[in-house]
Amino acid sequence: MRVLLSTYGTRGDVDPLAALAVELRGLGVQVRMCTPPDEEFTRRLAGLGIESFPAGPPVRDLMRRAAPPSPAELARYRADLVDTQFAVLPAAAEGCDVLIAAGLAQVAARSVAEAAGIRYVYVTYSAVNLPSPHHAPPPRPGWPEPEDADNLTRWDLDARAVDAQFREPLNRHRAGLGLPPVENVRDHVYSDQPWLAADPVLGPWPRTPGLDVIQTGAWVQPDDRPLPADLVAFLAAGPPPVYVGFGSISPAPGIARWAVEASRARGYRVLVSRGWADLDLVDGQEECFAIGEVNHQRLFSELAAVVHHGGAGTTQTAARAGVPQVVVPIRLADNPYWARQVAVHQIGATLDGAAATVETLGAAFDAALASQERAAALGAEIRTDGAAVAARLVVGTLG
Structure with missing residues (x-):
């Protein structure tokens, strides 16, 4: 079995997938990872023996800018990232059985999985990232936050903002792959059964009709390195x-x-x-x-x-x-x-x-x-086996 793991973000986005990769390898699964090209990510994956496919500009450069990017700059950045994903992910997914994507920025992942005829899983690390009447959407850089609106209204506005940013480039690439257009980009990326890699005590999923969330626990790789x-x-x-x-x-x-x-x-x-x-x-x-x-x-x-x-x-x-x-x-x-x-x-x-x-x-x-x-x-209540739980799910239900 071969699995492609893909994300774009900081260490907080990459490290959980690396933890899952280690657990999958322990079960005999071949693993590839698609991450930003920052040296610290490619170096770590090489140290773990994981084949890496860099995609997008270095994220550290963006985070260390003296001034935050303007909304127009962020819009161009996001559009370019979609183009990059459609350029990189098909080759990375070649020969794979499953594609697991972490984060809403992975707009191309599900389409690439569809075109390749392989299984797709969307994962998030926080319950707040999934639509629910129990909480509002998280703040998204460059997009305005509505005031005095209930949570469901805010989620509806959030979906419209995601569509405005991503629907045209996504559907343009899908047409090139012979796939039908997508109406609701955010829900398309999330799928009907997203995974939540967060501790069920510290960050539980508030059960919400219409979304079958699988909560595995946080994905953390045990770290036995000595302190300096x-x-x-x-x-x-x-x-x-x-x-x-x-x-x-x-x-x-x-x-x-x-x-x-x-x-x-x-x-x-x-x-x-x-x-x-x-x-x-x-x-x-x-x-x-x-x-x-x-x-x-x-x-x-x-x-x-x-x-x-x-x-x-x-x-x-x-x-x-x-x-x-x-x-x-x-x-x-x-x-x-x-x-x-x-x-x-x-x-x-x-x-x-x-x-x-x-x-x-x-x-x-x-x-x-x-x-x-x-x-x-x-x-004492926090679980430590989330990555192992997820790895067994991959092998047992997706393999």
Whole structure:
């Protein structure tokens, strides 16, 4: 059996598919992956022995721009990405039995699977990405968010926005493949039975008529890498520190510095994760230490709290470690959703980054620390077998 896994995005988009790839290979499945061409992704896949097919421009360049792209630039970017997918995916899917696509940006994937006569699965990492009256659509960069509308109305408007962006280029390519046109692009991409790769305790699917969602649990590859020696020495030199990191996101101005100040004011040492924003707030004081990419699964259990942006992977790793969280999301994708889940489960505190001050961040920090007992209890409930569950589904029901 051969499976093609495809996504476009940051590490939070690529890492779960890599975890599934490892589990599939353990079951004797041949795996290929289509990802952005960023060196860190191609290098990691090569290290795992997974054949890669780069597609689209480097995503890191987009995330590190000094100013966010304009709506017109994003529209061109998305249209170009559809053309690129139709150029790359057919060759990547050749000889495959299943195509698994992660994220709404994979507009071409289902059509390529149809043309090749192979099975197709759409997967998302957060319940908020699927239509339901229980929540509104996630914020989509470059598209306006309607105000004073109920959730179903907002989902209808969301579908119209997706159609306006993608229907013409999608149907143009489908016609070239001899396939019929699509009316509702978003629902076409999602399919009637999408998979949800999120923890059922932390991010459950609210049952919704008309959508048969299969929730597998989060796809996480066990990470046994040791922590760097200098980080180990820092951890051993004092009480558990606070982690401040925002992954591939550039936080709102002042947030990272205020998080460090609030931690220090309460007697905590601080770890600053540089991330794609190249944060470096170390001022020579011994209680503050900057780190690069390290094993979060091993690190987070050594911490007093985690201050972060609300990415699915970081939220779930911190929850599994049983450590309190302070989530400062920007209005992008599923970040606000995971911030709400942290608040709903009372395992930390959340703060609107655009309206934050050093005082409100300090108050959020105090509230998060007060949730330590609840965070530890919920951590014991988090599942760790999501990728293995999904791999068995692929082999058992799609093979």
